[in-house]
Amino acid sequence: MKDHFYMTSAILAALGGLCLAPGAMAQEAGARAGAEDTIVVTARKRSERLEDVAASVSVLSEEDTELLALDGIADYVRQIPNATLVSAGPEYLADISIRGQGGGRQGFSESATGIYRNGIYVAGGGFGGRSFSRLDFFDVDRIETYRGPQGALYGRNAVGGAINVISQRPTDEFSAEFKAGYESPERYSGKAILNAPLSDAVAARIGAYYTDQNDGFIKEESTGEAVDKREYFGARGQLRADLSSATTANLTVEYFDSTAPGFSALGQRQAPRFAAGQFADTEPGPFVSRDSRRGVVEIDSTAVFAELNSALSFGEFTAIFSYKQRNGDRFNEDLDSFLGFQGITVAGIPTDLIASQSEDFERFGGEVRLASNDDGGVTWLIGADFGAHTDDVVTANDGAAGIGALAALATRVDAFTEDLTTYSAFGLVDFPLGGNTTLTAEARVQHDEKDFVFTREQLGAVVLDTGDVSESWTKFLPAITLSHDFAEGHLIYLKAASGYRPGGFNTGIDTANADFIPYDPETAYSFEAGMKGVFGNGVRYGLTGYYIITEDIQAVSTLGTTTTTTALQNVGDTNAYGVEAELGGVTPAGPGRLRWNLAAASGSGEFSDDAVITTAGGGSVVEVIDLGGVRLNRTRDYILSANAFYFAPLSGDIDWFLGGSMQAEGGGYENASGGSDSPTGRSLDHFLMFDARAGISGDNWRLSAYGKNLSDEVYRVQSVGGNAFYNEPRKYGVELQLKFGG
Template sequence: MARAQTWNRYSIALSLGTAVAALVGVSGNAHAQDVAAAVTPSGDSIADKPTADDGSIQDIVVSARRRDETLQTTPIAITAIAPAQLEAKATLNIGDLQGAAPNVLITNQNSGAAAANVSIRGLSFADIDKSFDPTVGIMVDGVFIGTNTGAYLDFFDISSIEILRGPQGTLFGRNTIGGVINIQRTKPTGEFGGKFEASYGRFNTWAGRGVLNAPIVPDVLAAKLFYFHNESDGYYRNAMTGRRTGASNNENFGGSLLFTPSSDFASLLTLEKQVQDFVPVNSNISKTGELFCLLEPANECDRNTTTDLYTVFVSPTSSHYTAPAVTWQNDLDLDFTKLTSITSYRSAKEQQTQDFDSSSVDIYYSNRRQKFHQVSQELRAAGKFTDNFDYVIGGYFYSSRYELLQRTRITLFAPPRITEQNTIGHSQSYAVFGDFNLSITDRLRLSFGGRYTHDRKKNRNRVDADQFPGVTYNGSKFTPKVEVDYRPNEQIMAYASWSRGYRSGGFSGRGTTLVSSTTPYGPETVDSYEIGLKMALFDRKLLFNIDAFYADYNSLQQSTTVPTSTGVGNETIVTNVGSAKIKGIEADFTARPVDRLTFTGSIGYLENGFKNFITQGAISALQPAVRTIDYSNVNLIYAPKITAAINAEYSVPTDFGKVQANVGYRYIARYDQQIGLDATAAYPPTGTVVIPRNDPRVRSDEQNLLDVSLSAQFAVEDRKVRVTAYTRNLLDDRGPNAAFTVAGLWSFSSAREPRTYGVQLGVEF
C-alpha cells in the first residue's frame, strides 16, 4: 500500500507537468534565455565571444534570479564561468571549479559514488547519507539534486555555470542555505553538427566525450545525443600488491529532443544515465592510543597526513552506481507572462564495499547498498505588472524515497560482530514563492520576495533484530529576502541585502539506537546580511566586484560520530548544536590590459566561530561514560580563512589559427574536515569536557596549486580543431582531500590529486 501511495504521488506530479505542457501547447516566447539559446542557429554565446571588437570585456547574461540579467547588474554575489575558460584549461569535472570563485571549496567524497563535498562561505555538509539534505544546492538544467551522491559532475557540453554565494532560499529552495551552483547544459541546435574530445593523461587516465546535434523536422524538432567516458587507474599505491589502486570508470550518456512548433513555445525532453564503477580507498592515519593500532602492524600506524596518504593497505573493495534521469522543460510566452514548467525524475542504485580501518588487518569492513529516487515539479510565471515592476512567482513540489541496507563486520570482538542495518526514509516538500523588482527611479531599485515551504519526513529503522518504530517529522518555514541596488552611472552598481535561509529538520538515517533513530533534529536557519559594489572601469577593460557579508546561523545542524555500546561501536547522527557566526569579504576581477591578454582573479576572507555548541557523548569507546562536551572553541569544517586565485590567458594569432596559454594559481588556507575532539589533549576525569580544537589529523594543510595549459587551435576544412597540453597541480602539492576520526577507535583519510598531466584533442563541426 505504501509503495502504491508513493507511486500515486509521483504520478500526480508527472501528470501536473503533462497538463501544464498540454496547456501551453494549445496556446503556443518561453524564457528568453531558454528559447533563444535553444533555437539560435549559430549557437554563439558569450563563451565564444568574451570580448568585443574594441577589446572591452563583454558582460555575461545570467539567470541567477530566474531572469535574464547581465552579471554586473545582478545585485547578488555571483561568479559566472564561461565554458571556454574550462575548455582552455582541460577541465574535467565540477571539482576543477575549486578556487574559481572566492570562499568556494569542492572536493570529492570517496565514501559515495560521484559524491561532492561543496562548501560556500564555510557552509557544507560532508555526508553521503540520503537522509541528510545538502547545504549547497547543485542545480542541473533547473533541477535540484537532492543528495551529495551523483553531484560530482562531468564538465562537457556546458552552456553556463553560475556560482551564487549565500542563502538562495527564495528562488531555489530550502536546502540552498549556503548557496547554489547553477549549471545549464547546451540544448539541441537544430543543425547538423558535433563536438568531440579525447584526452590521455598520467595514471593511465583517458576520456572520450562527444555531442552530436541533428535536425529531425527543420525548425520544429531537433535532437542531441551525448556520451561521456572517463577512466583512470587511480593515484594510490597498494603496499601489499605493489599496484595502483583507486581506479574509476565513469559513463554518462543520453539524448535530448527540442520541440519548437512556434517562436513562443519550446519543449525540451532529456533522458540520461550515469554509471560509475570505482575502487573506494582510504588511507590509515590511526595513531598510538587508538584501539585499532593495537591490532595493526606498527608501520601502518602513526603515519603523516601528506605523502603517506598515497600508500595504502586495504582489502579488495568495489563500488557500482547507476542513476537514470528524466527532465522535461516547457516554456511558453503568453505576451503578458512567461510560463515555465520543469518536471524531473531521478533514480539511483549503488552497492559499495569499503575497508574503513584501512589496514592490512581486516578489522572494520562494510557492505552498503542504497536506493534513492526523487521526483520534482516546478511551475513559474515571469512578467511585468508595469514597466518598472516585474515578478517571478511559482510553486514547487519535491518527493524522495531512499533505502539503506548496510552489513558491517568488526573483528575486534570474539567472535567477530556482524551488524545489519536497514533504514527506509521518505521526504516531501511543498513550496510557493515570489520575487519582485520595483524600479523606484531610473537608478534605484528595490527587490523583495519570499518562499513558504512545508516539509514532511518519515523514517523507519531496523538494527539487527531491533525494529524501531516509524516516526514522522513536519516543519514549515517562511524565508524572505529584501535587497536594494543603486546605479549612480552605467559603470557602477552598489547593493545591500538581507535574506533568511533554511534547511529542513529530519532524522539521522544511520542512527543505531532507539533514541537516535526516533528523535528528530530541528531545522537550521540563517540571517545573512550583505553589501556589495560592482564596477566596470577603463572603458570596460576592468570588471571589479567586491562584497562583505555577515551570517548568523541558529540551531546549526552538525554531524557527529559518537561511540555506542551496541552495534558496530559507533554511530553518525545529526543534532542541533547552537549557533555560528560567519563573516567575510570577497572580491573578483576580470582585466584586459592589452590586446590578447586577460587576467581573472578572486580572493575570499572568512572568520567563523561557534557559540553554545554543547552536546552529550563519550570521549571515546575506551571511556564510554556519557559526558557534557563543549565544542564551542573548534572551527567550522571546510571553512578556510583565505581562498585566492589568479589566472592569466594569452592568445597569439598564427597563420593556421591561434595559440593560447593559460597559467592559473590557486591558494587555499588550511581548514578542518570534521568536528572531532583532539585526541592529543588531556581532559579532566569529571565535569564538562571543553574541546580546544578539532583533531589535527582532520585538518588540511594549506594548498598552493599551479595549473598550466597550452592550446593550439586551427581549422581543417570546416572543422575547428584544438590540441591542448595541460598540467594540473604542477608543484605536486600533496595532502588530505577528506579525513575522519572515530574517537578512541581509528582514523582514516583520502588524498587529493597529485601532479597530473596530459594531452587533449578536440574537434568541432
C-alpha cells in the first residue's frame, strides 16, 4: 500500500508539469470579500487566508464559541465537520476521531488526533492529556481543524487530522470582559479577562474562570442526591514584549484545577450481573445510580508557553517552547458495580471492590521554524521540533470478594512509568508552475523512543515485572499537493498525504496475556480532491472527497470479564472513504444580518481480508474474531451540523439576536468487531439535537438565554466493559456579559 502512495505522489508531481498553460475554468465570481470577512489560518505553519490553503480546513471563531453555548469537549466536537467523540466515560478520557481514524485508544495511549495549542503539540498522558481541557477553550481567538492526515507539518497522531486552538494574545489597547451565568441543574459560572498595555512595548493579559455545579442529572436511587457534580477553575496570565520593531516575545503561564465524576458515577451497567451462575437484575435507567460509592476525578495542571516571532528581511523566524506538569487522581470507584458483580455474595463474602488511580505527568517540548516571504515565487518553510515526557501511574484496588478472580483483583497494585523522547525535522516548498497552478511538497522525518517499566504486586509480592522495555520508530511522512486558482478566491486541489501514530505499551495486561504488552504504530496514507473558495458576498464553500489507507491499525478489545484490562492490538489494514461539504457566511437580511453555516459529511470503510482481533470469551482470551470486510468502526453514514443567528436593531443603541444550531449523526459501529452479522458488534446511536440562544445587547453588554438539547435527546456515547455512558439531557441557562475598551 505504501508503494501506491508514493506512486500517486509521483503522478501528481508529473501532472503539475503539464499545468503550465493558463486557462480559466470558471468566470470571476466577483470581488474578494472585504478585509472584515477575512479568515486567517495556520494550517501550513504560517498565516494565510482560509481560501488560499489547498486543504480541508474549518474554523470556529470567538463569536462562534460564544453564540453556540459550547461547554465541554463533546459540544465542540459536534461542531467540527466529520469529527466524532471517542469517549471512555469521564470527560478527561475523551478523544477526537476525524474521518473515522484513530478510533483504537487506551487511557494512556497516544491521542486519536493531533492536539495543538497555538501551534505546538500539547497532548500526552491519561488524565486530561488525550484531548483539550476547558482551560484550552478559555479566552479563545479561534479553533482550527485540519482534516486528513497532517503528519508532514503537524507530526504525531495526526492520522485523521489535527486541531489547533489559538488563544487571544495581549494587545496594545486596554480592555476588560466579565461574564456571569447560571445553567440547570444548579450550575454557576463566571469569568473575567483584563488586557492592559504596560508601556509602549509591553502588554499583559490575565484572566480566570470558575464553574461550580452543585446538582446533576444522575441521581442516587435511595437518596435522590446527584452523583455527577462538578467544579472547575482555570487561570491564565500572558506577557507580550516587543523586543524590537521586528521581534515579539510572548510568555504564558496557566493553571487548571477540576473535580468531576469518575467511571462509577457516570456509567449505567448494561449487561446482567453474575450471581453464582445466575443472572441478577440490571440498572433501572441511564440517569439512576445504584452504586455503593461515587467515583471522583481530581486533576490539577500547570503549563508554561514561551514564544518568539521575528520578521527577517527574507522571511519569518518562530520559536515555541512549552512545559506542562499535571497531577491526576481518581478514587472511590465502585469497581464491583462497574464489573457487574455488585451485591453478589459467594462463600459468605459480599463482593465489595474499590478502585483508585493516580498520575504524575511532566512534558517539555519545543519547535523552531523559518519561513520565507511570499513574494510570488518559490516559497519554503523549514523547521524542527522535539519533546520529552515522563508519565508515572499507579492503579490500586481494595476490598473483598468470594470469587477467586475478584479476590485477586482486590489485592492488586499496578505501577508503570513511560518515558518518551521525540524529535523531527520538517519542511515545505511551494513551486509556482504558471497559469495559477502550484505544486507543494511537504515532508517530515520523525523519530520516537519509548521506555516502559511495568510491575504488578499481589498481596505485596511482585507477580509481573516487564523490566525496562524499549521501542523506537523512525518515520518518513511526505505530502504533495497540486492546486489551481481557477478564479479569484477559488481553487481546486489534489493532495496525497501521510500521518502516523506511534506504538506503545498496554498498561494493565494480565500475566497470562503478557504478549499483548507492546503494540506497533499505525500509518495512514490519504488521497484527497477538493474545491473551495469565497464569493464576493462573503459566502464560503468547500467540497472534499477522500480515500485513506491505514496500515497496522490499532484497535482495542477487552481481555477478561473479571478485570478492567483492555488491550490495544494491531489488527490489520483498513480503508476509509467519504465526502465533506461546508457552506456559510454573513448575509444582509432586512434591517439586520444573518450569520449562518452548514456542514455535512458521510464516511465509511472496511477492514482488510486478513484483519483479526483477539478478545475475551467466557472470562479468558479464547476468541479470535475475523474482521475481514467488516465496516471500519467510528465511520458515520452522515454527520450534519447547521447554525444560524440573526442580528437586528431593537431600539436606539440596543440590538436583538436570535438563533440556534442543529447536530445530527447516524450509522456506524462503536467497536472494531462491529457489523450487522457480528454478535459482539455495537452500533453507534444516532441522534438529532437542537440548541438555541436569544438575547439583547448594547455597546458594552449582552444578556442572553439559551437552551441545549431542546428535544431532550438521550443517546449512548460509548460503552466500556458492559457500562454505557450517555450524553446530558436538556439544559437551560442565562448569561450576562460586559465588555469595556478594545
